[in-house]
Amino acid sequence: MTEPTLPAEPPAGFPGGPGLFRLDPGVAHLNHGSFGAVPVPVQEAQAALRAEAHADPDAFFLAVPDRLAAARTRIAAHLGADPDGIAFIANATEGANLALDAIPLDDGDEILVTDHGYGTVVAAAARRAPVTTVALDPGLPDEDAVRETVLAALTPRTRVAVLDHVSSPTARLIAGPRLLADLAARGITTVVDGAHAPGMLAEPLAGGADFWFGNLHKWGYAPPGSGILAVAPQHRGRIRALVPSWEDQHGFPRSVENRATADYTGWLAAPEGLDLQQRLGADRVRAHNSALAAHGAALLAQIPGLAALPHTPGLAMRTLRLPPGVAQTQDGARALREELAARLRVRVLIWAWPGAGGIRICGQIYNRPGEYERLAAALPDYLR
Numbered sequence: 238m239t240e241p242t243l244p245a246e247p248p249a250g251f252p253g254g255p256g257l258f259r260l261d262p263g264v265a266h267l268n269h270g271s272f273g274a275v276p277v278p279v280q281e282a283q284a285a286l287r288a289e290a291h292a293d294p295d296a297f298f299l300a301v302p303d304r305l306a307a308a309r310t311r312i313a314a315h316l317g318a319d320p321d322g323i324a325f326i327a328n329a330t331e332g333a334n335l336a337l338d339a340i341p342l343d344d345g346d347e348i349l350v351t352d353h354g355y356g357t358v359v360a361a362a363a364r365r366a367p368v369t370t371v372a373l374d375p376g377l378p379d380e381d382a383v384r385e386t387v388l389a390a391l392t393p394r395t396r397v398a399v400l401d402h403v404s405s406p407t408a409r410l411i412a413g414p415r416l417l418a419d420l421a422a423r424g425i426t427t428v429v430d431g432a433h434a435p436g437m438l439a440e441p442l443a444g445g446a447d448f449w450f451g452n453l454h455k456w457g458y459a460p461p462g463s464g465i466l467a468v469a470p471q472h473r474g475r476i477r478a479l480v481p482s483w484e485d486q487h488g489f490p491r492s493v494e495n496r497a498t499a500d501y502t503g504w505l506a507a508p509e510g511l512d513l514q515q516r517l518g519a520d521r522v523r524a525h526n527s528a529l530a531a532h533g534a535a536l537l538a539q540i541p542g543l544a545a546l547p548h549t550p551g552l553a554m555r556t557l558r559l560p561p562g563v564a565q566t567q568d569g570a571r572a573l574r575e576e577l578a579a580r581l582r583v584r585v586l587i588w589a590w591p592g593a594g595g596i597r598i599c600g601q602i603y604n605r606p607g608e609y610e611r612l613a614a615a616l617p618d619y620l621r
């Protein structure tokens with residue numbers, strides 16, 4: 238599926254969007270999906286919490302468990318989650334390890350992953366058991382084709398499937414509701430990597446997953462180090478903190494959240510990010526971001542040798558394959574990414590893939606159509 242025509246009108250800038258961030262104006266930040274960006278009101282909320290902690294450490298730290306419970310309840314309302322079924326975690330990588338450590342496995346059991354999976358998440362699976370890696374052709378036309386490919390790769394020994402909710406390199410929905418239901422019907426425990434879901438998907442929790450984890454610090458406007466692990470009721474008793482501390486005896490979620498003396502201000506400020514998005518109009522933000530990414534993808538698709546990959550409508554990330562021979566290795570991808578950042582002052586994700594790598598662009602309320610136009614005009618010079 239290509240993106241043959243440009244949308245008639247590029248989306249207008251989101252009112253006040255860039256002013257909400259303190260990003261370097263000399264750089265086109267088209268890679269929100271990697272590390273997110275923190276709006277100023279959220280930065281200020283976190284700074285106020287830090288000031289409170291510095292003013293009276295005893296009062297601050299003694300109140301942390303109850304304040305976390307209140308912050309968790311606010312996040313649960315945004316995600317449509319059961320407040321007792323989610324815990325703050327540092328990031329998606331931690332979520333993967335917590336989830337996989339909680340699944341009982343016997344010798345010979347296998348874990349299924351896909352070749353679109355994120356490296357640290359796949360590594361967490363490989364630490365637990367031998368993995369079977371499903372090759373998903375990035376050109377698979379739709380969610381049904383993805384579902385059939387995953388189901389066809391199950392072996393009699395597959396006990397667990399670790400699947401992206403939205404994949405990082407290829408920016409597409411993988412763990413759709415039908416696939417999760419089909420896996421559950423086969424007795425497979427499902428672990429969904431929702432790193433990109435909060436703030437990007439209208440329904441961020443993968444309904445029916447045994448374990449789901451997501452980052453608030455990508456599309457949820459939260460400070461770095463803010464993630465959420467959601468666990469189905471029957472698995473909650475098996476979750477063990479990676480480093481047990483105070484509150485361990487209370488079990489999930491408090492056991493996971495207590496890190497002894499640590500910086501909790503990111504989690505406490507995290508609800509401000511989703512609150513802000515709600516005030517801006519979450520649907521408007523999503524529609525704007527998706528339209529911007531589509532505009533950028535349509536421009537890039539006009540460059541000879543670039544091919545838009547099939548995409549999931551409504552997402553704020555789009556991916557195109559690069560011309561044959563470009564970014565086939567991690568080193569090649571890194572070199573192109575760094576050259577674009579240093580010389581063109583554009584930040585994008587370049588990913589390595591045999592034959593030809595890919596370029597992923599994102600849309601966010603601080604972006605402007607002109608930034609994608611700048612990238613599209615100059616990119617051919619970097620591909621020679």
Ligand SMILES: Cc1ncc(COP(=O)(O)O)c(C=O)c1O
Nearest residue numbers: 271328329330355404405430432
């Ligand atoms: C799909 C996916 N999973 C996991 C991660 C890892 O996130 P973190 O660095 O917050 O652990 C990323 C980061 O980009 C990602 O895109």
